[in-house]
Amino acid sequence: MALQRVCRSEELLDGRQAVPFDVLYDHQPVRAFAVRHAGRVYAYLNRCTHVAMEMDWQPDRFFDDTGQWLLCASHGAAYAPDTGECVGGPCRGGLVAVPLTERDGVVYWRAEPPFERIEFWKNV
Numbered sequence: 001m002a003l004q005r006v007c008r009s010e011e012l013l014d015g016r017q018a019v020p021f022d023v024l025y026d027h028q029p030v031r032a033f034a035v036r037h038a039g040r041v042y043a044y045l046n047r048c049t050h051v052a053m054e055m056d057w058q059p060d061r062f063f064d065d066t067g068q069w070l071l072c073a074s075h076g077a078a079y080a081p082d083t084g085e086c087v088g089g090p091c092r093g094g095l096v097a098v099p100l101t102e103r104d105g106v107v108y109w110r111a112e113p114p115f116e117r118i119e120f121w122k123n124v
């Protein structure tokens, strides 16, 4: 299992701005985001279950004004931040969770199936 750095723990504040990162999911590059809710960190693919679109309503903003729910900007689907479960709006099922580890003040995502690290090759 390879740990991939997302950010420092202090960059994720409860109910606030997300930190984006990229993963390979089923061999396709997909944007993902990490948030903090009730003190714990969670991450999901940035892909609404209504229509497979990115959800942020401003860059890296997913939480509603209360900081309790993750909202999709397109048609208002609402998801629980701790489970990714659909709690309202037109979503069909829950968000895809990306496994995280928080250790020594750093948040990592875990590159384990079906998630892989994106490799960047240089032309030589």
Ligand code: FES
Pocket: 048, 049, 050, 051, 052, 053, 055, 072, 073, 074, 075, 076, 077, 089, 090, 091
């Ligand atoms: S695309 Fe997210 S609610 Fe429609």
